[in-house]
Amino acid sequence: VVKNGKIVGYNVTGNKQWISNGGVADLYTVLALAPGGPSWFLVERNMEGFVPGKHEDKHGIRLSNTAGLSLDGVYVPKENLIGEVEGRGLLQAQAVFGYTRLMVAAFGLGAGWEAVEQAVRYSQQRIQAGGPLSDKQGYTHKLIVPHAVRLEAARAYIEETANRLDGGEHGLQTEGSIAKYSATEAGNRAAEDAIQALGGYGYTRDFPVEKIKRDIKITCIYEGTSEIMEMTIYRGRWQEHLKTRGRYYADIADRMDALHDRNPNVGARSAGLALRALAAVMEECRLQKLTRHQTVTFKLGRFIALAEQAYVFSEAAAKEKYSESVRFDVQAWQAMARIFARDAALAIAAEGPAMVLGASDGAGGLYSAVNMEEVQAAQKGMTADMDLVAAKLKQTFKAK
Numbered sequence: 001v002v003k004n005g006k007i008v009g010y011n012v013t014g015n016k017q018w019i020s021n022g023g024v025a026d027l028y029t030v031l032a033l034a035p036g037g038p039s040w041f042l043v044e045r046n047m048e049g050f051v052p053g054k055h056e057d058k059h060g061i062r063l064s065n066t067a068g069l070s071l072d073g074v075y076v077p078k079e080n081l082i083g084e085v086e087g088r089g090l091l092q093a094q095a096v097f098g099y100t101r102l103m104v105a106a107f108g109l110g111a112g113w114e115a116v117e118q119a120v121r122y123s124q125q126r127i128q129a130g131g132p133l134s135d136k137q138g139y140t141h142k143l144i145v146p147h148a149v150r151l152e153a154a155r156a157y158i159e160e161t162a163n164r165l166d167g168g169e170h171g172l173q174t175e176g177s178i179a180k181y182s183a184t185e186a187g188n189r190a191a192e193d194a195i196q197a198l199g200g201y202g203y204t205r206d207f208p209v210e211k212i213k214r215d216i217k218i219t220c221i222y223e224g225t226s227e228i229m230e231m232t233i234y235r236g237r238w239q240e241h242l243k244t245r246g247r248y249y250a251d252i253a254d255r256m257d258a259l260h261d262r263n264p265n266v267g268a269r270s271a272g273l274a275l276r277a278l279a280a281v282m283e284e285c286r287l288q289k290l291t292r293h294q295t296v297t298f299k300l301g302r303f304i305a306l307a308e309q310a311y312v313f314s315e316a317a318a319k320e321k322y323s324e325s326v327r328f329d330v331q332a333w334q335a336m337a338r339i340f341a342r343d344a345a346l347a348i349a350a351e352g353p354a355m356v357l358g359a360s361d362g363a364g365g366l367y368s369a370v371n372m373e374e375v376q377a378a379q380k381g382m383t384a385d386m387d388l389v390a391a392k393l394k395q396t397f398k399a400k
């Protein structure tokens with residue numbers, strides 16, 4: 001709206017579905033297309049033409065109000081343009097995502113861990129075939145230990161990213177996306193298997209895991225779905241791969257080899273194998289121009305998240321003092337870091353060439369470049385490490 005040649009306000013029109021607290025808030029931040037580009041506006045509930053929609057009947061987080069919003073020519077004064085300059089909306093949104101994605105990552109981590117804890121406690125009381133479920137490897141090593149490991153890898157990554165943000169770093173969108181994607185997917189899978197771990201009881205409303213499973217699912221959807229995260233992660237790191245001519249992950253792998261020489265207990269060797277396999281897969285994708293296939297780019301996003309968590313977890317597990325949020329001793333956390341890094345290396349070395357072959361006529365020298373022989377050799381000790389983690393989980397989360 002222009003008066004005497006000057007912008008005095010804006011008439012905003014449009015609809016937006018799925019707004020948390022949409023039906024109950026007094027103040028809304030709305031991204032709208034201004035003449036100068038996408039811009040954020042503060043919209044007040046009582047402004048004319050603004051109508052919140054009905055509360056959605058949802059699968060989970062049922063106490064959280066979610067409603068659509070409708071704006072029909074809502075007059076918003078110029079003072080309500082956030083940042084006072086038009087066209088900065090997408091950059092502002094990206095900057096906020098750096099924090100909010102980390103926040104949702106923490107939701108996934110916390111809810112996922114609650115489900116695992118419930119399962120660990122339950123498994124010590126439930127007697128089957130002459131002993132507690134917590135003593136049965138087929139149960140613990142499938143339904144509990146892998147989830148605890150993935151959640152701790154995500155924790156290490158979240159904390160590393162949070163510390164960097166606290167240290168004043170900017171532009172950590174890729175890291176925020178890796179944290180969100182990894183923690184929420186790990187938490188969601190953990191909650192799913194916690195239901196399985198409780199058997200029939202897990203399927204009832206008398207036990208909390210059923211509710212956790214419903215509540216946690218949203219973390220894989222809002223603030224950017226897991227698929228959009230895979231795309232974002234791929235885009236961010238693909239640029240690094242091109243800019244450094246493939247050295248980006250090879251350099252970190254060198255760092256991991258040096259860490260392994262100093263401390264052979266934190267999975268750094270396997271993390272290095274994962275990173276080198278990733279660099280080789282990315283380079284083969286570049287040579288064969290395979291990123292024209294969207295499925296390849298999304299899978300690369302997943303491999304990147306695995307390899308980055310592996311090295312960040314190894315580095316964190318090698319520290320003299322762990323963060324106060326870590327509830328395990330050095331022995332347990334280092335075993336978890338080893339398990340995660342082995343899994344990451346195996347996933348990338350096995351699935352990477354398969355993905356390349358699936359989208360092309362051949363995988364070239366990729367089979368030897370991913371070094372499957374060493375990746376397999378690095379699996380030695382896996383069962384013993386999982387036994388150790390299962391025992392530590394029992395000690396840490398005793399039956400009530």
Ligand SMILES: Cc1cc2nc3c(=O)[nH]c(=O)nc-3n(C[C@H](O)[C@H](O)[C@H](O)COP(=O)(O)OP(=O)(O)OC[C@H]3O[C@@H](n4cnc5c(N)ncnc54)[C@H](O)[C@@H]3O)c2cc1C
Pocket residue numbers: 017018019020021058066218221222223224225226227228
């Ligand atoms: C409970 C709840 C609360 C929410 N709160 C807010 C809020 O406060 N503020 C807000 O702005 N939004 C909010 N949202 C919106 C939320 O962020 C979106 O629902 C989410 O980003 C997914 O968008 P969509 O629903 O349009 O799904 P779509 O984008 O249609 O996605 C559907 C499926 O397609 C996939 N997909 C989408 N694009 C592509 C692509 N290019 N290539 C391949 N696959 C693709 C997705 O990953 C997904 O699996 C909320 C949603 C819910 C359910």
